[in-house]
Amino acid sequence: MQVIRLEPLHEQVYQAFLTDLLEGHYQPGERLVETKLAKTFGVSRGTIREAIRMLIKDGLLTQNESVVYIYKPVLQDVIDLYQCRERLESLAAKLAAINKTEALEKELKEVLIKSTQALLEKNTSLVVELNTQFHELIITASHNYQLIGLLASIRTKSLYMRNNILRDYYISTNRGSYIQDHEQIFKAVSEKDPSKAETEMSNHIKNDLTAFYNLFEKQKINI
Numbered sequence: 001m002q003v004i005r006l007e008p009l010h011e012q013v014y015q016a017f018l019t020d021l022l023e024g025h026y027q028p029g030e031r032l033v034e035t036k037l038a039k040t041f042g043v044s045r046g047t048i049r050e051a052i053r054m055l056i057k058d059g060l061l062t063q064n065e066s067v068v069y070i071y072k073p074v075l076q077d078v079i080d081l082y083q084c085r086e087r088l089e090s091l092a093a094k095l096a097a098i099n100k101t102e103a104l105e106k107e108l109k110e111v112l113i114k115s116t117q118a119l120l121e122k123n124t125s126l127v128v129e130l131n132t133q134f135h136e137l138i139i140t141a142s143h144n145y146q147l148i149g150l151l152a153s154i155r156t157k158s159l160y161m162r163n164n165i166l167r168d169y170y171i172s173t174n175r176g177s178y179i180q181d182h183e184q185i186f187k188a189v190s191e192k193d194p195s196k197a198e199t200e201m202s203n204h205i206k207n208d209l210t211a212f213y214n215l216f217e218k219q220k221i222n223i
Helices: 011-020 036-039 045-058 074-098 102-120 124-141 145-165 178-190 195-222
Strands: 063-064 067-070
Touching: 011 036, 011 045, 011 145, 036 045, 045 063, 067 178, 074 145, 074 178, 074 195, 102 124, 102 178, 124 145, 124 178, 145 195, 178 195
Parallel strands: none
Antiparallel strands: 063 067
């Protein structure tokens, strides 16, 4: 992939690299080679190093001495992040229900319809994208900018975990039920029931965490 010289080159490479990471183009734990990355993006190794430094700061790359790897979360990493999400997004859902508008209701409903279709078509990328859209709509509708900022600070790592670990799991019959979770959240928000919206979002994120537990247990069995 070639980048266009509009903004600082390392920023362009950072954004392109970040997109590739979130879309699952690299495997968690994969070792990175600067020369190969420089060739892939058509830039110098110095520019690659700058982008790598930014991604290390984001927590999506790790460095052991001079060797750089794609971040590979362990179960405790997932638990820590999802505990934060469960508390923060539950509050976001509660506030979204209080602030509900017809426009929000319409947008959430459209995402649900598209999600159901994408799941039927086993369109993994679209399923993940729509899942993210649903959560972002709820968060934005909270109108609490401190809360939005806090969630933004963990958004990238959360997306990375969801896209790279649970990506294919969303298509399975076991997690097809996530749409039912979203429908219950949607119903609570539409009815302007803050308590129910808070509870349903909490349950939904706990269900995701359970899915992570199951995957990590399955991986242990397969080793």
